[in-house]
Amino acid sequence: MKNLKVTLFTLVLIIGFSSLKAQDNNNPWAVGFGLNAVDFYPTNPGLMGHGSWFNEFVNVGDHYNIVPAISRVTVGKYIADGFSIEAAGSINTISNIGDNSVSNDSYFSLDGAVKYDLNNMIGETSWFDPYASVGGGYVWMGNFGTGTFNGGLGINFWFNDNVGFNLESKYKHAFESNIVQHFQHSAGLIIKFGGIDTDKDGVYDNEDACPEVYGLVEYNGCPDSDNDGVIDSKDDCPNVAGLASLNGCPDTDGDGITDKDDACPNDKGTKVNKGCPDTDGDGVVDKDDVCPAVAGPEANKGCPWPDTDGDGVFDKDDNCVNVAGTAANKGCPEITADVVAKLEDLFKTVYFDTAKNTFKPETISKLDEAASIMKKYPTAKFAISGHTDSVGNSKSNMKLSEERANAVKNYLVTKGVSSNNLTAKGYGEDMPVASNNTRAGRAENRRVEVKLVN
Structure with missing residues (x-):
């Protein structure tokens, strides 16, 4: 019977580790080092020297069995959607079982667990990371051994993205009567690692919208070369600061037409005139209109009077109608x-x-x-x-x-x-x-x- 349970538990661990699919690349691996304490007292009501359930749960001095050294090691890997798996090994020396003293029996355990991050239910808290776990294991104490069913709660307090402090309390239900039910508590450091950051921008690939291009944390790892708040991949003008409403392109004159599409980028105009103004509304934009304040036909370059020689002096004022000249010389050319x-x-x-x-x-x-x-x-x-x-x-x-x-x-x-x-x-x-x-x-x-x- 005992060998069958060990075999079944081993199969559970093997299946658990071998069935992993695509992993979260944001530090999927974790190792832990710390102390463990074994307490038999609050789990066996009715037995001599034991209390009722959870009675004197934190009576460390009377009931906890602790080895003053690193006595618990864990290895875990994140799966997905808040779930991870963990394997843990611990050693201890049992000197009391409840109120009963024993002659320092050795204690070894190997456990496997599936853990669920409770932040997925209560909301992400960054540094405060509670979880629940369920799994099984095997305990050797003295000359006896038994399989166990385990369930527990724990908290990780993260100092940064990689290092934290772990507290856990786990109930272990033994299948053989020669080792009674007990709690195992643990405390220690936990270290996450294994995240991939291809472009070395401080944003892990699984959270990086541009994993192969160095970018900024505030833009999910994507670059914004012109610092206009529009990432380069969505910026039609990535090297010139512009407006988000215009896909990152500038609009110097504020007419709603991007400078690159605006024939008059410094003068507010209309889309019909490709961003150019037409003050007199004669259909000739101001930059081509010799008389921008007075309406005139296009044939006269926007002026109401003709300028036959095109010298900017209207025929009515031009002493040399057919010869281009200067305004100072009344439309006639000035000899050099x-x-x-x-x-x-x-x-x-x-x-x-x-x-x-x-x-x-x-x-x-x-x-x-x-x-x-x-x-x-x-x-x-x-x-x-x-x-x-x-x-x-x-x-x-x-x-x-x-x-x-x-x-x-x-x-x-x-x-x-x-x-x-x-x-x-x-x-x-x-x-x-x-x-x-x-x-x-x-x-x-x-x-x-x-x-x-x-």
Whole structure:
């Protein structure tokens, strides 16, 4: 009979350990080390030297059998849903059974139990972890042995995620009368281990929503690169802080359109206009509207008046409707220093027939080029001056220079340059630029010049 019970108990333990399925990876293993106390007194009412059930349950001095050393070792593993299994071995020396003294019988026990975490019923308390257990075991005391049915209650007080203090009280019902029913109490340290944290972020894989990516505890182990409260896996803009309502993307102008989809991220607009404002409601968004405060057709770039040359000056105010210019110059182009220099160079190549005001053939192309440039700047005014060397009569030279200056002006007018923009004057031999004592100098002095007046 005894061997049969031992065999059955061993089978229960083997089946229990071999039937484990997928385990909780958050520190599924636990080992315990501590003391145990055996008390026969409050479990055997009617026997000599024993009290009623639970009588003097904590009479440590009179009834507890304790070895002052580590006398109990446990190994356990979490299963699932608050259930775990545990194997425990303990030793003791029995010097009293109730009020009866005995001659220090040895006590050995091997127990197996299924434990249930009561926090699953009362709510998670973190450091306070009560449990109930049920199981069986075998006890050897003196020359006798017996199988037992065990049931108990215990508490783990956790100092941190891995280390705690364990208290347990277990009733052991013996199947053989040579070892009476008794309580076994225990106290000691318990250590949990075996949890897996693949990304080393302090969140175990079973609780880590991103087990292979280093993350933050407050986000269940997932990263939030831009610290906007939206984890990267759900963040459409993981590297730029944004709003949870916009999947982690920013909205600088607060118009409800994310910056990445907003054509005007700094100006509050509408979805219809891709985030851009249209102040005057003319269908042309402000950034493309030359007249953002006045409604106008798209053909006029949002203005009620046309701007034919697109220079930002409306035709009604533009003195050069067909030529792009500047507002400062009333819509006309402003001539640059480079253009003036180009004209001055061209006029240096204007040559006349000897003692006449008629052009040499090679001069015509130069004058044509100068005229085409001047026409581009209809508000620019030029002064044309004629000059001679000192050879001949000064009065004749003055007349010749005047005729040559006017010849240039008249030719330019025939090519479309406004006569209002040109003045012509001769200076004869009065303004030499070189010495008239040399042939080269006299050649330089025979010239026509053009100067920008304004």
